[in-house]
Amino acid sequence: MARASTTSDAFNAVAEPRRREILTYLAGAERPVGDIVDALGLEQPSVSKHLRVLRDVGLVRMRCQGRQKLYRTNADAIRPLHEWAATFERYWQHQLNRVKERAEAMVRAGVKDLNSKNTNDKEK
Amino acid sequence: MARASTTSDAFNAVAEPRRREILTYLAGAERPVGDIVDALGLEQPSVSKHLRVLRDVGLVRMRCQGRQKLYRTNADAIRPLHEWAATFERYWQHQLNRVKERAEAMVRAGVKDLNSKNTNDKEK
DNA sequence: TTGACATATTCCTATATGGGAATGTAATGT
DNA sequence: ACATTACATTCCCATATAGGAATATGTCAA
Numbered sequence: 001m002a003r004a005s006t007t008s009d010a011f012n013a014v015a016e017p018r019r020r021e022i023l024t025y026l027a028g029a030e031r032p033v034g035d036i037v038d039a040l041g042l043e044q045p046s047v048s049k050h051l052r053v054l055r056d057v058g059l060v061r062m063r064c065q066g067r068q069k070l071y072r073t074n075a076d077a078i079r080p081l082h083e084w085a086a087t088f089e090r091y092w093q094h095q096l097n098r099v100k101e102r103a104e105a106m107v108r109a110g111v112k113d114l115n116s117k118n119t120n121d122k123e124k
Numbered sequence: 125m126a127r128a129s130t131t132s133d134a135f136n137a138v139a140e141p142r143r144r145e146i147l148t149y150l151a152g153a154e155r156p157v158g159d160i161v162d163a164l165g166l167e168q169p170s171v172s173k174h175l176r177v178l179r180d181v182g183l184v185r186m187r188c189q190g191r192q193k194l195y196r197t198n199a200d201a202i203r204p205l206h207e208w209a210a211t212f213e214r215y216w217q218h219q220l221n222r223v224k225e226r227a228e229a230m231v232r233a234g235v236k237d238l239n240s241k242n243t244n245d246k247e248k
Numbered sequence: 249t250t251g252a253c254a255t256a257t258t259c260c261t262a263t264a265t266g267g268g269a270a271t272g273t274a275a276t277g278t
Numbered sequence: 279a280c281a282t283t284a285c286a287t288t289c290c291c292a293t294a295t296a297g298g299a300a301t302a303t304g305t306c307a308a
């Protein structure tokens with residue numbers, strides 16, 4: 001056999017980085033396809049195809065509005081992933097990281113505004 | 125292009141159900157390959173190949189002991205997955221479910237009292 | 249050494265992509 | 279009706295499996 005279909009479940013669907021980006025982008029509000037294309041810098045057919053996969057596994061919902069279609073992330077469909085990962089929570093380096101994070105938080109509180117925003121800025 | 129390699133990252137590696145089963149099985153303690161084969165009912169070469177993938181992305185660690193190799197899940201490597209999923213946590217039906225669960229709990233508490241006090245139970 | 253045991257790797261094959269290009273389709277404007 | 283806008287789908291193709299069979303490698307025992 002070959003690898004399982006990307007439409008078989010959420011685990012397979014989110015294995016693709018672009019689909020994760022799309023989900024993140026559509027998490028807060030519904031957007032038309034064109035916005036996704038512009039925001040992520042992908043080809044329109046590519047976005048449509050990714051949305052198709054995401055829709056098949058229920059990770060996004062779609063609504064028609066005139067000639068555009070508005071998509072939004074269905075966050076609930078991500079819960080199974082979160083819960084599966086959470087079953088390993090008790091094996092993490094719990095207190096170790098907590099101590100570290102707490103220390104870092106205190107440092108940040110002191111330094112505050114040195115680092116404002118960190119990740120992907122795809123502005124043009 | 126085709127789909128990304130399963131060894132490219134944890135997201136791709138855990139897209140395969142059997143690999144998730146292996147990770148779960150190896151979460152609590154290290155086990156030799158043969159135990160995995162017996163426990164999950166898979167072919168030995170298949171297990172070895174899955175372990176190879178899991179090892180390449182750091183999801184399991186291996187230790188040699190005589191002629192057998194002991195594997196264990198490296199839970200920390202699962203944290204990125206958990207954290208990615210957690211970024212959607214604020215979009216879940218949080219309070220909704222909590223309110224519902226709380227209401228149900230109250231109902232149950234009430235019913236329980238009623239039942240214990242005055243019983244016309246036809247339960248079996 | 250020889251053999252048994254525990255794993256890993258290789259070979260083969262059917263299948264499932266994901267990107268690019270081209271095309272199809274539905275809704276809206278003039 | 280016709281052009282335009284906004285998406286979706288189809289076709290082609292290089293690539294990456296995952297399983298099964300066969301084989302290779304490594305370790306310990308007699």
